[in-house]
Amino acid sequence: MPSPTVTIKPKREKPIINQHPWIFSGAIASVKDANPGDVVTVVDSKGHFLARGYFNPKSQIQVRILTWQDEPIDDAWWQKMLQRAIDSRKDQPADSGFRIINAENDFIPGLVADYYNGWIVLQALTLFIDQHKQHIAQMLMEMMGARGVYERSDVDVRGREGLSDAIGQLAGLPVPDQIEFQHSPGIKLLVDIKNGHKTGFYLDQKENHRSLEALIAGSDETQHVLNCFAYTGAFTVAALATGKTHVVSVDSSLEALQLAEKNIALNELDQTEESYELIQANCFDYLRDATEAGDQYDIIILDPPKFAHNKQQIDRASRGYKDLNLHAFHLIKPGGYLMTYSCSGAISQDLFQKIVFGALADSGRQAQIVSHLNANSDHPIALTFPEGEYLKGLLLKVY
Ligand code: SAH
Secondary structure (H helix, E strand, O other), X not given: OOOOEEEEOOOOOHHHHOOOOEEEHHHEEEEEOOOOOOEEEEEOOOOOXXXXXXXXXXXXXEEEEXXXXXXXXXXXXXXXXXXXXXXXXXXXXXXXXXXXXXXXXHOOOOEEEEEEOOEEEEEEOOHHHHHHHHHHHHHHHHHHOOXXXXXXXXXXXXXXXXOOOEEEEEEEOOOOOEEEEEEEOOEEEEEEOOOOOOOOOOHHHHHHHHHHHHHHHOOOOOEEEEEEOOOOOHHHHHHHOXXXXXXXXXXXXXXXXXXXXXXXHHOOOOOOHHHEEEEEOOHHHHHHHHHHHOOOEEEEEEOOOOOOOOHHXXXXXXXXXXHHHHHHHHHEEEEEEEEXXXXXXXXXHHHHHHHHHHHHHHHOOOEEEEEEEEOOOOOOOOOOOHHHOOOEEEEEEEO
């Protein structure tokens, strides 16, 4: 029996011993008997066992590590790893939406799975996961007691693995186009898992949606809220649910705003149409025009899409974030709040804070950090994998 083996160059084993899950081509001395997608044993230059992972010569990340123990990657391994991830989410209600598997951060590189009220949406980001996705879908469905699994592997990173997009039913019953799930106590939302972004919804922002609701609930007067990059209205519905807001929601996508409208109606928050406006516009233009018009808001949310997809795009992205935040500072009433986010992995929390500080300095306003904002606990970050930390935000009080 051939045993696929990857030998690491001398003095290059340190990150592997420190449990970073990626091995780049530059650290590899030789590859024996390994085909694309194979499980390989990783050894140091003296032939000592280091780890076991999967191999793809097309990717710059040639090996992603599955285990640092000398154990087989068999059904028992899969059961153990999936069950561990599921167990750590067992406080999530069965009718809610949450992430089940957060790839490298749940020690299963390349696999993302989200759950929406009995249905699972899976993303296979690498060749190995792609080769095993049917089996994984079946196992996950049974372990979760879910009805069906749909694949949304239409993500850029697959190109770097030599894969094209893959979308469609993977296991179980046909997954409906739209699924209703309990987002937080008293709030239901619809997710369009077939056409929506990512797996259909930004589950990573769930706690932040709730934080907005809590922030408003504590105020006495009607709060004027501007929700920029509103998508399907999760922040909008959270704000409206307090019964104390007027919310302007801006997004460039008509489909997203149409679903936002349905989400507002689903929660019976459409009784007074004066309480909300849904505006299809470019947020950069909208903020600039609103600043020129002298508009004022109590709370502004800035949750833009990823501006920096790699290190080369950091400068341009920084200018984008600064522009948005500068306008937001101009538009906030003294004593109001800014919730501002970046989901660019290439921009660290520290850099993001500096960019927002730069915008504040230019605006001539004053601000305090009320809290640092992150993804919720169903999106854990492995301590050995700093690349896993992409969503960062600030809640600021602005004077
Ligand atoms: N805040 C949302 C998620 C936002 S995702 C939530 O919590 O669910 C980013 C959104 O920005 C997407 O809906 C996308 O359509 C929108 N978008 C991207 N570029 C835009 C632009 N320049 N102006 C307005 N909207 C934009």
